[in-house]
Amino acid sequence: MSITFPKHYKTPEELVELLSERGLYIHEKESACQYIKNIGYYRLSAYLYPFLKLPKENQLFKDGSTLEGALMLYRFDKKMRMFLLNEIEKIEIAFRSTLANMVAQESGNIFWMTDQAMFTHADKFNRTMEKVKKEFEGSKEDFILHFKKKYSNAYPPAWMLVEILPLGVITRIFENLRDNALKKKIAATFHLPLPVFCSWMTVITLTRNSCCHHSRVWNRTYAVGPMVPKRMNRPWIGNNISHLKTFYEICIIKWFIDIVSPDNNLKEHLTSLLASFPNVDTKAMGFPEHWELEPLWNK
Numbered sequence: 001m002s003i004t005f006p007k008h009y010k011t012p013e014e015l016v017e018l019l020s021e022r023g024l025y026i027h028e029k030e031s032a033c034q035y036i037k038n039i040g041y042y043r044l045s046a047y048l049y050p051f052l053k054l055p056k057e058n059q060l061f062k063d064g065s066t067l068e069g070a071l072m073l074y075r076f077d078k079k080m081r082m083f084l085l086n087e088i089e090k091i092e093i094a095f096r097s098t099l100a101n102m103v104a105q106e107s108g109n110i111f112w113m114t115d116q117a118m119f120t121h122a123d124k125f126n127r128t129m130e131k132v133k134k135e136f137e138g139s140k141e142d143f144i145l146h147f148k149k150k151y152s153n154a155y156p157p158a159w160m161l162v163e164i165l166p167l168g169v170i171t172r173i174f175e176n177l178r179d180n181a182l183k184k185k186i187a188a189t190f191h192l193p194l195p196v197f198c199s200w201m202t203v204i205t206l207t208r209n210s211c212c213h214h215s216r217v218w219n220r221t222y223a224v225g226p227m228v229p230k231r232m233n234r235p236w237i238g239n240n241i242s243h244l245k246t247f248y249e250i251c252i253i254k255w256f257i258d259i260v261s262p263d264n265n266l267k268e269h270l271t272s273l274l275a276s277f278p279n280v281d282t283k284a285m286g287f288p289e290h291w292e293l294e295p296l297w298n299k
Contacts (some may be wrong), residue, residue: 002209012036021073023061024048032067039074046216047073069279076277080246081211083273087253087266088208092167094260095201098189099174100162106182110157119176128176131169132161139164150200167205174201190232190259200252205261207249217246219284226252234258235295238288251296258299267297 010018012033016026026032036044049056050073051065083091103118104110112118114132119125136144136155141164147156155161162170175198177183187197203226210217225244229236250270257264271292274282282291292298 001211010041010104012041016039017069019048019061023063023065024061024062025066027066027068035071036285040273043072044070047071047077050219050281066125072277072279073218076273076280077216078214079273079276080218081214082176083269084207084250084253085211086216088204088211089137090260091204091253091256092208092255095167096162096170097159098186099170100158102186103177103182103190104158106185107179111153113153113158113161113173114155118178119173119253120178121176124172124176128169128173135166135169136161167208171198171201171205174198191232192255194228196227196229202226202253203249203252204256218280220246222249235299237294237296241288242286247282247286247288247291251294254296258296267292 013029015036016029016032020026020029021031038129045199047070048061051061051069052058053060053062073262077212100113103112107118109115109118114129116122116125132155139145143160144156144164147153147160165173174183174186180194184194187194190197192200203222203224206224207217210220222244226248228239228243236255238247241251254266257266274280
């Protein structure tokens with residue numbers, strides 16, 4: 001049975017008073033109003049939630065809870081998103097390049113991305129081509145404009161198209177490839193079996209999108225979990241670590257980064273970030289005790 005949404009609009013000043021009445025300490029109410037105006041109460045409430053007493057439905061804050069504590073979590077989450085995006089960018093570029101060039105090399109078809117014969121499911125191919133057409137026709141990239149001006153082909157070769165398509169589209173193109181042996185070969189370049197590779201790239205895409213849309217990541221429980229591999233040919237992590245929390249996603253990212261950039265400093269960046277926010281509960285992110293001693297991190 002559905003009900004009518006009962007809440008009404010409240011001004012920032014009214015919301016600050018409401019938070020104070022519920023037990024949240026606010027040092028400067030004028031500054032608090034400004035934060036609510038600029039961040040939005042609904043977004044900020046996700047960072048206030050960990051400070052609520054049980055049962056949380058009562059909306060009463062634990063003793064000693066402060067607005068500054070919630071803002072600290074907000075700032076940490078922003079830093080974490082920037083950290084994740086910076087590392088995912090490297091994986092994304094490596095995947096784009098590997099896919100475009102390896103399929104072209106193995107098939108001898110530089111226009112394979114727009115060739116239906118290269119794909120298993122015609123309906124998926126057609127949906128993908130709608131995205132390809134939209135991105136190609138709307139692109140203002142110099143190399144695309146140059147191609148349109150100089151050549152008569154309907155679409156450019158794969159290594160050009162791969163640069164203008166969203167990562168999610170690229171992932172779907174890979175999954176729909178007809179040549180399963182070729183897909184396994186691409187996955188093997190990242191030292192992964194095909195099913196795990198497909199699962200992990202989907203998770204990376206979703207995480208990337210969350211970061212781009214400024215969604216909360218630090219203590220999130222993910223609805224779509226990555227496939228948990230049974231055996232790995234490189235150092236990995238223990239089986240007792242939750243695959244639905246942010247730490248597991250960071251481990252997936254670390255796996256890829258160790259392959260595409262072996263001399264990386266990801267661990268140093270992560271430890272520095274955590275050290276900058278010592279009050280953040282890393283257990284809420286899925287970090288196990290002594291996580292840095294896990295084989296993946298202790299190579």
